[in-house]
Amino acid sequence: MTVRTRFAPSPTGYLHLGGLRTALYTYLFAKQNGGTFILRIEDTDQEREVEGAVELIYQSLRQAGLMYDEGPDVGGDFGPYIQTQRRDLYLPYAMQLVQSGAAYPCFCTKEALQERRDAATAKGEQWKYDKHCLTLSKEEALRRMQSGEPFVIRQNIPLTGVASFEDALYGHVEAPCDTLDDNVLIKQDGLPTYNFANVIDDHLMGITHVMRGTEYLSSTPKYNLLYEAFGWQAPVYIHLSPVMKDATRKLSKRYGDPSFEDLLAQGYVRDAVINFIALLGWSPGDEREFFTMDELVKAFDLKGLSKAPAIFNTEKLVWFNHEYISRMSLDEYLKMATPWFDAALAGKGIDYRRLAELMHTRTEVFDRVPDMVRFLSELPPYDLSIYTHPKMKTDSAIALTALRLARPVLEALPDFSEDALKEALMALAAQNGMKTGQIMWPVRIAISGLASTPGGATEIAYLLGKPETLRRIDLGIAKLQAAQL
RNA sequence: GGCUCCAUGGUCAAGCGGUUAAGACGUCGCCCUCUCAAGGCGAAAUCAGGGGUUCGAUUCCCCUUGGAGCUACCA
Numbered sequence: 001m002t003v004r005t006r007f008a009p010s011p012t013g014y015l016h017l018g019g020l021r022t023a024l025y026t027y028l029f030a031k032q033n034g035g036t037f038i039l040r041i042e043d044t045d046q047e048r049e050v051e052g053a054v055e056l057i058y059q060s061l062r063q064a065g066l067m068y069d070e071g072p073d074v075g076g077d078f079g080p081y082i083q084t085q086r087r088d089l090y091l092p093y094a095m096q097l098v099q100s101g102a103a104y105p106c107f108c109t110k111e112a113l114q115e116r117r118d119a120a121t122a123k124g125e126q127w128k129y130d131k132h133c134l135t136l137s138k139e140e141a142l143r144r145m146q147s148g149e150p151f152v153i154r155q156n157i158p159l160t161g162v163a164s165f166e167d168a169l170y171g172h173v174e175a176p177c178d179t180l181d182d183n184v185l186i187k188q189d190g191l192p193t194y195n196f197a198n199v200i201d202d203h204l205m206g207i208t209h210v211m212r213g214t215e216y217l218s219s220t221p222k223y224n225l226l227y228e229a230f231g232w233q234a235p236v237y238i239h240l241s242p243v244m245k246d247a248t249r250k251l252s253k254r255y256g257d258p259s260f261e262d263l264l265a266q267g268y269v270r271d272a273v274i275n276f277i278a279l280l281g282w283s284p285g286d287e288r289e290f291f292t293m294d295e296l297v298k299a300f301d302l303k304g305l306s307k308a309p310a311i312f313n314t315e316k317l318v319w320f321n322h323e324y325i326s327r328m329s330l331d332e333y334l335k336m337a338t339p340w341f342d343a344a345l346a347g348k349g350i351d352y353r354r355l356a357e358l359m360h361t362r363t364e365v366f367d368r369v370p371d372m373v374r375f376l377s378e379l380p381p382y383d384l385s386i387y388t389h390p391k392m393k394t395d396s397a398i399a400l401t402a403l404r405l406a407r408p409v410l411e412a413l414p415d416f417s418e419d420a421l422k423e424a425l426m427a428l429a430a431q432n433g434m435k436t437g438q439i440m441w442p443v444r445i446a447i448s449g450l451a452s453t454p455g456g457a458t459e460i461a462y463l464l465g466k467p468e469t470l471r472r473i474d475l476g477i478a479k480l481q482a483a484q485l
Numbered sequence: 486g487g488c489u490c491c492a493u494g495g496u497c498a499a500g501c502g503g504u505u506a507a508g509a510c511g512u513c514g515c516c517c518u519c520u521c522a523a524g525g526c527g528a529a530a531u532c533a534g535g536g537g538u539u540c541g542a543u544u545c546c547c548c549u550u551g552g553a554g555c556u557a558c559c560a
Contacts (some may be wrong), residue, residue: 010560045559110558126487128556152558170490179488179556187558194560218489218555241491241553248552276497279509283498287508306498309553313496316510326523361523392520425519440519452521459519 003035005209006202007061007068010042011053014259015060017251017312018213018243021277025240026211027066028278028300035208039071040201041082044191054082060260064274065293078205083197090192093200093230094153094185102229103185105141105151106133129154129182153186155195155226163221168209168238169305175221183222195219199226202235211238238302241281241309251312267340267366268317272324276317281310290323322364333360337369344370345377350463358455375448376463379472382449384483392437399442400480405432406443407473416466421458446476 007023009015015023030037039061043049058073070076080086097103106129113129120127133141134156145151157163157180164174185196192200202210217239227234243251251257258266263273271292278296279289283304291299325333334356341352355373363369374380387399394402409424429439444457447469453460461469 008560012560042560048559106558113558124486126556154558173489175488175555181556184558189558191558193558198560213554213560214490215554215560221489239490244553250553279497281497285499287499289509308491310498311496313510316497319510358522362521364522389520422519429519435519437519444520448520450520454521456519456521 001208003030003033003208004038004206005030005035005211006038006040006205006207007066008040008042008198008201008212009057010045010048011050011057012045012048013050013053013253014056014261016253016257016259017263017277020060020064020260021243021280022211022213022240023061023066024064024274024278024296025282025300025305027068028297029209029211029238029302031297032300036069037066038076038078038205038207039068039074039081040205041072042194042197044083044187044193044197046084046189046191056261063264063270064260065270083201084191086201087191089204090196090200091153091186091190094192094196097155097185097226097229098153100229101156102226103153103155104134105136105145106154106182106184107136107144107149107151108132109150131156131182134182150188152184152188154182155185155222157182157222157225163225165220165224165234165237167217167220168236168302169307170217170239173217173221175218180222195223196226199223199230203227203230203232207235209236209238211240214239214241238305240305241307243280244309244311246311257312263317267369268321269324269336272321273317275324276320280312281306318364325363326361328360330356330360333363336366337363340366340369341373344374348377349465350376354459355463358459362454372454375450375453376460379447379475380449382445384479386451387442387445387480389437389441392441393435394438394441396480396483398434398438399445400477400484402434402439402442403446403473403477403480406439407470407477410461410466410473411470413466416462416469418458418462421461425458442476443473447472 005026007026009019009023027037029035039057041054041057043054054072058071061068068074070078070081072079072081094103098105116130117127133154136144158177161177162174163177163180164172167173183195184193186192198210201207220237220239224234245251245255245257249255253259260273264270274293274296275289275291278291282300283306284291284299285301285304288299325336328336330353334353337356337359338352341350341355355376359369359373362372384396388395405428406425409428410421413420413424425439425443426436429436440457444453444460445451447457447464448460449472455463464472
């Protein structure tokens with residue numbers, strides 16, 4: 001049997017990370033089994049559809065490296081792959097169910113339904129559709145349908161017994177039929193609901209394995225009833241636990257949680273995000289934690305899936321990102337970092353290559369880069385207290401001495417290379433019976449204005465160049481003098 | 486409320502009847518060091534509670550508690 005899987009999002013906005021993970025696992029499972037990965041757009045709820053969302057799904061999936069073999073924009077033998085483009089094929093299947101008694105037309109208006117629902121809840125009763133229209137004779141029902149009266153088609157759930165299915169992850173799941181409602185299969189607008197469309201399309205598209213969120217777990221027994229009514233074989237189901245933002249809430253755009261696109265825009269590396277997402281709710285069973293897409297395809301295993309929800313932990317993502325960045329070549333890093341350097345340093349003539357070397361292992365997420373390097377463009381205002389550092393054995397008095405000593409040495413330096421700077425400043429410390437740090441710390445503070453910087457005094461002095469370095473030293477001396485008076 | 490599902494450190498998690506209960510992130514400490522990173526070493530921290538079953542439960546069963554999902558002409 002050739003494996004065919006599908007990712008079937010609704011175009012209601014951006015691709016959230018839970019959706020991305022579902023797509024990833026679905027893709028991995030198909031590829032690992034030499035199968036076919038399909039994209040299907042579930043747009044039967046026309047009211048919720050968001051403009052441009054379909055294109056965003058195509059784009060996100062491509063950016064994520066999850067290329068589908070069949071789909072709306074790539075074609076395939078089982079199209080169309082957009083449900084609204086399949087609208088006419090659902091009703092005949094529904095009518096087949098009406099004929100066999102597994103479904104029936106219903107003419108109750110939404111208003112009437114709402115009244116009965118309200119009445120029931122007012123009395124503290126459970127509301128379920130009362131099968132009111134099931135009592136209509138087939139002839140009358142048919143006549144009213146043909147007369148143009150609005151109708152829906154409902155699934156006729158048995159009053160007794162249990163519906164069940166076997167989930168590859170959760171095992172046997174069953175629900176008593178009398179707790180199940182007669183759901184609408186075909187809406188008044190002629191389009192199918194998810195409840196119906198997923199069954200019809202998965203069957204028609206030859207889907208062998210369905211991976212989807214656990215929100216469908218409790219209604220899957222109902223879908224199985226449909227498969228039975230048709231005499232079709234149901235696919236293997238693998239329900240996936242949700243990705244949470246904390247113990248009680250799912251990740252959601254409403255609370256400002258980032259989408260995949262957002263993460264990329266913030267300067268997360270694609271492969272780091274994929275690697276992190278793969279491990280959220282899945283474990284390879286050994287201690288590996290770095291995976292390329294190909295390695296994931298090989299390693300993925302249903303047994304490693306977790307049944308419990310997983311909380312999206314940004315700190316670990318940041319760590320992964322930092323790791324992926326560290327493993328880049330310097331050239332790759334420089335290429336990625338340049339726009340972020342430009343954001344703070346454009347036109348300043350800074351040696352980006354040297355800066356890249358310094359920033360390479362210090363970059364966690366690229367959007368933090370501009371703030372880290374901006375001091376090279378402009379000396380930030382700083383408080384004199386940062387000249388004091390017990391471990392370096394410096395305070396503002398020593399700092400003033402150090403800067404006064406360093407000033408002429410730096411000015412006289414013909415070669416402003418890091419080696420020359422280091423040699424000169426260390427020699428200066430030695431000559432004056434000072435510790436290296438007692439020179440280096442004040443110099444670094446004076447030229448950077450920051451308590452911590454990516455790189456030491458000599459590296460920063462080199463990046464700044466002689467004129468700017470001297471200007472900042474003078475500023476530091478002036479500040480310290482002013483404070484002494 | 487009803488139905489379904491879930492439950493190992495702060496987080497991701499290994500474990501699948503007998504273990505000193507892995508590993509990673511994060512946290513803390515030490516080393517290195519011209520700051521910060523990086524790197525090296527080390528530490529603290531988990532089986533939700535109660536009943537069973539068993540010679541023996543993190544592991545199997547039940548209950549409680551906590552959480553999630555479904556309960557729409559949304560998916």
